[in-house]
């Protein structure tokens with residue numbers, strides 16, 4: 096699974112604003128959108144084109160048109176903030192939503208929304224989710240897409256943890272992953288460190304209080320799940 100970590104200075108600059116805990120939801124949403132635009136541009140660099148005969152005002156020429164039909168698959172809810180930017184790049188893309196939330200204790204994804212049609216209607220799927228933490232949500236989504244018939248899948252995230260990259264590599268070695276940064280590790284609650292906190296809460300302004308904060312005291316079962324994930328990447 097090729098992991099592509101953007102080295103673009105604009106990406107690094109915008110990511111530092113996103114990570115800053117003083118960045119309020121309005122600004123946070125703007126930066127998610129701008130980073131998605133930049134990462135989406137990089138993620139689509141290898142899409143196929145087909146020749147098309149056109150005429151400019153000066154003469155006929157053979158131009159290039161994008162070949163595959165592309166589907167955007169935002170994982171609800173945090174992935175929603177990445178959709179508009181991708182649609183600016185790809186106005187004809189289909190958008191298929193998958194609803195998953197991470198059980199806070201087990202860190203396992205729980206599916207709650209999926210209205211994919213019976214057969215795959217696109218050739219390339221771009222899974223959109225700002226955070227690749229344990230990798231559970233991304234792997235489950237890609238399982239669903241492959242069962243649906245998706246031939247080619249790419250994951251576009253803002254920040255990944257090594258544990259999540261390892262999980263996704265093991266489950267889906269064929270999937271390209273594009274991120275703005277690969278961070279250090281997961282904390283005992285399964286949050287990416289240094290990360291940016293909870294991407295959904297920071298976009299939508301839903302802060303439930305100190306007990307739900309990323310650094311708050313770990314549940315024993317959750318900490319054991321994280322330790323298990325960390326053992327798989329130990330040298």
Ligand code: PRP
Nearest residue numbers: 172173196197227228229230231232295
């Ligand atoms: C967050 C994030 C990912 C998931 C990543 O969503 O947006 O979907 O966690 O974690 P994982 O790699 O360990 O699966 P969350 O479950 O908090 O739901 P939300 O988007 O509704 O806030």
Ligand code: URA
Nearest residue numbers: 228286287292293294
């Ligand atoms: N989900 C988030 O929003 N942030 C993390 O660090 C991990 C999962």
